[in-house]
Amino acid sequence: MTERIIIAVLYVILAPFVIGLLDGFDRKISARMQGRRGPSVLQPFFDLKKLFEKEFLTANKSQLFMIRSYLVFIVLSGILFFGGFDILLVVFSLSTAAMFLILASTSTHSPYSAQGTHRELVQIMSCEPMELLVAVGFYLATKTFNVNEIIAGSAISNIVYLPGFFVGFVFILTIKFRKSPFDIATSHHAHQEVIKGVTSEMVGKEYGMVTLAEWYENAILLGIVGLFFLNSNPVSIVGAIIAILVVWFLEILIDNTSARVKWQLMLKLAWGVTIIAAGMNLFLLEIIMG
C-alpha cells in the first residue's frame, strides 16, 4: 500500500514537470520539422508562469470555481490511476472533470466559447466510447479492472491480447491531445478559426490552471499507453516508457503533417476506428477467452 501511495504522490508532484518538458520538446521538434529553430524546451513553463502573473479579468466569477474543480477532478483521476485503483473509475472521473470544463466555458456568453464548447462536446462524444472500451478490454484480458492487479496478474504484456484496443486508443489520443487534424475545440497553434474555443474567455490564472489540468490528464493518458506494455516483470517498465515516447513522437508527426478536419469527419473516423479495431479485438477475445 505504501508503494501505491508513493507513486500517487510522485504523480502529483512530477507529472507537470515531465509533461511540460515533453511539451517543450514537442514545440522544438515541431519547429525543426517546419525548418525553424523554435523556442527553448522550457517554454511551456515560462508560458505557465506568466499566465499566473497576469491580471485576473474574469467575465464570470463562477468560472474560476468550475476550473478549479476541473483541475481537482483530473488530479484525482490521476491519483486513482497511478495509485493502482479501478481503471473504470478513472474513466468516469475523467468525464466528470470534462463536465466542469464545459460548465466553465459555458458560464460566459462569448460566441467563441459557445462554438468551442459545442465542438468540445463532439470531441468528448468521439473519445468516450474508446476510453470505456479500453477499460473493458483490460477486464476481458485480465478479469479485473484494478490497475495494480492488471499489472501484477499479467505474465505477458496485455498488448498481445489487445492490439485492436491499442490502435483505437492511440487514434483517439490525437483528439485528446488536441492535435491536428482534430484540434477543433481549441487551437494550439496560430490557427485562429475559433480563436481559442473553450478557453477563449479564460484569463490569466484560469488559463494557467486549464493548461496544468491538461498536463495532468496527458500524464494519465500516456500512463494508459504504458499499461498496455506493463506486466508482472519490472523490466517491462522500460518497454512501457519506449512505447510512450514512440506514441508521443507519432502524435507530433501526425500534428505536423495533417490539416484540421471538420467535426463530422472526426466523429465518423473516431467511431469507425473504435468499432473496427476495438470491436474486432473484443469479438476475438470473447471467442478465445470464452
Place this chain on the structure above:
Amino acid sequence: MSTIHKSPWLLHYDGSSCNGCDIEVLACTTPVYDVERFGVINTGNPMHADIFLITGGINSQNESVVKQIYEQMPQPKVVIAVGTCACTGGIFKECYNIKGGADTVIPVDIYVPGCAARPESIIDGVVKGVALFKEKAEALKAAEK
C-alpha cells in the same frame, strides 16, 4: 527571478492598412524570421495577449474595436504600432474617414516606422516591447506590494 518576458503572446490587429504591413508581420512567423524562438505566440485572443500589435490607421469604424481589444487585454500589456499608418495615419492621413495613428484612441508604447515596416524592424520593435513588458510587470508587482 521574473521570466515573464520570455513568454510574450502577440495579438495582431489590422486597422485600415493597405495589407503591406500585415504581410510583413506574418513574415515574422515564417521559418526565415521565426519569432517563436523568442517565445512569441501569435494568438487571436485579446484575453491571452500581452502585446498588442496594430497595423494601419484608425478610422471611425474600427475605433471602438481597437478600444475594446485594448480593454480586454489583462495587465501588464504593451502596444506596438507597426508601419507609418499606425504611427501617424501615413499615406491615408488626409482621408475623410481617418482619425490618425493608433495613439489617437489608445496609448501606444512603441512606434515602428516604415512603409511597409520591414520584418527586421518589426522584430526589433517586438524585442523592445518585450523589454518594456518586463518593466511593466515588475512595476505592477511593486505596486501590488
